[in-house]
C-alpha cells in the first residue's frame with residue numbers, strides 16, 4: 001500500500017527528492033488552495049507537508065481522516081493547531097535548524113538596510129532622483145543591539161552583531177548568567193533590553209506570552225531614535241503601536257519581514273519612509289529551503305517505515 005503525501009506550500013524540489021526516491025509514497029503537490037479546497041482534499045492523505053502559508057486549522061484536522069503526520073518545512077508551527085493535531089493523534093514535526101543561518105543573515109541584512117536607508121535610496125535612484133541628502137544613516141559600531149529571544153537565530157544574530165562591533169544585551173527566559181557570559185552578551189529583563197538598546201531585534205516564537213510583547217508600553221520605554229527589526233513572527237510587535245511610535249518620532253526605523261496578517265493586507269506601515277520590508281523572506285534561500293524540506297521528508301519516511309521521527 002502506498003502512502004499519500006500532500007504538499008500544499010511550495011517546497012524545494014531537491015528537498016523532496018528523498019520522498020520521491022523512497023518506495024511507497026505518492027506525492028501530490030497542490031499549492032494556493034483555499035481553506036475550503038484543502039478541507040475537501042485533506043481526507044485523501046496520510047501526510048501533509050507545509051511551509052507557513054497553509055493554515056492547518058482544527059476544521060482542516062477534523063476532516064483529515066487518514067492524516068498521521070504533518071511536516072512543517074521550517075521552524076514556526078504557529079500555522080498548525082497543535083492541540084487539535086494532538087487530540088487526533090497526528091504527529092507534527094518541524095525543521096528547527098535548517099534555516100537558522102539564512103534567517104540570521106536576513107536579519108543582519110535588514111538591520112543594515114534600515115540603518116543606512118538602502119531600500120529608500122535605491123527606490124529614489126530607480127526614479128532617476130540623485131538624492132544624497134535624504135538618506136543619511138547611522139553606524140552600528142558601538143551601538144547597543146537588544147536581542148529578545150536568544151535561541152538559535154537570536155544567538156547567531158548576536159554573534160554577527162558583535163562582529164559589527166556592537167554591544168549586545170539580551171532577554172530570554174532560559175538565558176543564564178553563565179551562558180550570557182560565554183556568549184559575550186549582557187542580559188536583563190525585557191524592560192532592561194528595550195530601555196538600553198539603540199536597535200532591537202526579536203527572535204521569539206509567536207506564543208500567547210509573546211503576542212504584542214513589543215507594545216505601546218514598551219515603545220514608551222525605548223530611547224528616542226530606536227530602530228527595530230522583526231524577522232521572527234508578525235504579532236510579536238504590535239503593528240498599531242509601532243505605527244504610532246514612528247509617527248510620533250520615537251522610532252526612527254523599522255525593518256519588517258513578517259506581519260500580523262500574511263499575505264499583508266494593511267499597507268499603512270509601508271507608507272512610512274522609516275519602514276523597510278520584505279515579504280517573509282527570512283528562510284528563502286536555496287540552501288535553507290533544501291535543508292528544511294529534506295529534514296521533514298526524511299521524518300515522513302522514517303515515520304511510515306520505522307515508526308520514529310527525529311524532528312531535526
Ligand code: NAD
Nearest residue numbers: 075076103149150151152153172203204205231232282283
Ligand atoms: P528557537 O526556539 O531556537 O528560539 C526561540 C527563543 O525564544 C528560545 O530561546 C526561547 O527561550 C525564547 N523565548 C520564548 N518565549 C520568550 C519570551 N516570552 N521572551 C523572550 N524569549 C522567549 O527558535 P529560532 O529558530 O531561533 O526561531 C525564532 C523565531 O524565528 C520563530 O518564531 C521562527 O518561526 C522565526 N523564524 C522566522 C523566519 C523567517 O522567515 N522570517 C525564519 C526562521 C524562523
Ligand code: MLT
Nearest residue numbers: 051052073074075076283
Ligand atoms: C519559519 O518559521 O521557519 C519561517 O517562517 C520560514 C518559513 O518557513 O517561511
